[in-house]
Amino acid sequence: MNTQKIFISDVVTVKSHTFLYSGNFVNSLNLLLAPSLPSTCAKKRSISASTTRAAAGGRHFQTPTRIDLKPSCFSPMAAPTSDGLVDDRIAGISSAIRVIPDFPKPGIMFQDITTLLLDPVAFKNTIDLFVERYKDKDISVVAGVEARGFIFGPPIALAIGAKFVPMRKPNKLPGAVISEEYSLEYGTDKIEMHVGAVQEGERALVIDDLIATGGTLCAAINLLERVGVKVVECACVIELPDLKGRERLGDKPLFVLVS
Ligand SMILES: O=P(O)(O)OC[C@H]1O[C@H](OP(=O)(O)OP(=O)(O)O)[C@H](O)[C@@H]1O
Numbered sequence: 001m002n003t004q005k006i007f008i009s010d011v012v013t014v015k016s017h018t019f020l021y022s023g024n025f026v027n028s029l030n031l032l033l034a035p036s037l038p039s040t041c042a043k044k045r046s047i048s049a050s051t052t053r054a055a056a057g058g059r060h061f062q063t064p065t066r067i068d069l070k071p072s073c074f075s076p077m078a079a080p081t082s083d084g085l086v087d088d089r090i091a092g093i094s095s096a097i098r099v100i101p102d103f104p105k106p107g108i109m110f111q112d113i114t115t116l117l118l119d120p121v122a123f124k125n126t127i128d129l130f131v132e133r134y135k136d137k138d139i140s141v142v143a144g145v146e147a148r149g150f151i152f153g154p155p156i157a158l159a160i161g162a163k164f165v166p167m168r169k170p171n172k173l174p175g176a177v178i179s180e181e182y183s184l185e186y187g188t189d190k191i192e193m194h195v196g197a198v199q200e201g202e203r204a205l206v207i208d209d210l211i212a213t214g215g216t217l218c219a220a221i222n223l224l225e226r227v228g229v230k231v232v233e234c235a236c237v238i239e240l241p242d243l244k245g246r247e248r249l250g251d252k253p254l255f256v257l258v259s
């Protein structure tokens with residue numbers, strides 16, 4: 001395996017939460033860290049058509065219609081595995097993630113994992129890296145956060161012999177639920193879990209595609225801990241470190257592949 005040394009940051013706690021898509025600052029990060037990226041990374045894309053989507057919690061985004069699904073810019077850097085070494089599969093995962101400037105609104109560099117899903121090798125490597133890490137950790141619950149945690153969570157759960165528990169946006173689950181509210185830039189949002197999906201004393205992994213401010217993962221952790229589940233770790237494909245979501249998780253370990 002080809003490896004290189006990488007710094008891993010520690011986990012600390014912050015209390016406040018502001019929801020934001022990681023915009024300007026990730027933009028500058030990409031430009032700083034990836035001087036060899038195609039120049040289209042820095043340019044605004046033309047929007048050929050748009051539709052308005054009302055998202056959960058009242059967020060309204062102008063959604064550009066795109067023509068191609070080929071990677072046009074790449075995530076700037078591969079993140080470490082737990083031992084401070086970079087697995088050589090990480091570079092392929094990183095380069096399969098497309099970055100869309102100005103989506104869903106101007107100034108935001110959207111980390112698009114749909115291109116990762118189009119690459120069976122990179123997608124499998126993503127799942128394998130998580131499975132290798134969690135297969136011997138006595139985890140009985142993989143909790144995935146809607147929507148993109150539903151893509152990565154189930155194959156990990158199947159591979160490690162755990163159940164998959166969806167943590168859904170409000171009013172989607174048909175049975176009795178417990179809810180956890182969390183703050184957004186403007187207003188609040190909520191995630192919900194079915195009552196009885198997990199039992200006190202179980203050990204859980206929380207999985208999502210990306211951590212930005214950390215509000216979503218915090219809410220997922222709180223939901224599980226409220227019913228007596230031990231959250232062993234949170235795992236994401238992507239971390240946007242400058243948004244300090246890791247700090248918001250307090251002493252809860254966070255494992256990411258790409259940042
Ligand atoms: O760390 P945070 O600041 O909480 O942000 C991270 C969350 O934001 C994105 O989901 P989004 O809320 O856009 O929902 P979606 O997956 O349904 O599009 C992402 O998939 C995470 O779940």
Ligand SMILES: Nc1ncnc2[nH]cnc12
Pocket residue numbers: 020021022023026108109110111112210212
């Ligand atoms: N920049 C970003 N790309 C994709 N999902 C996000 N969720 C929050 N910020 C995001």
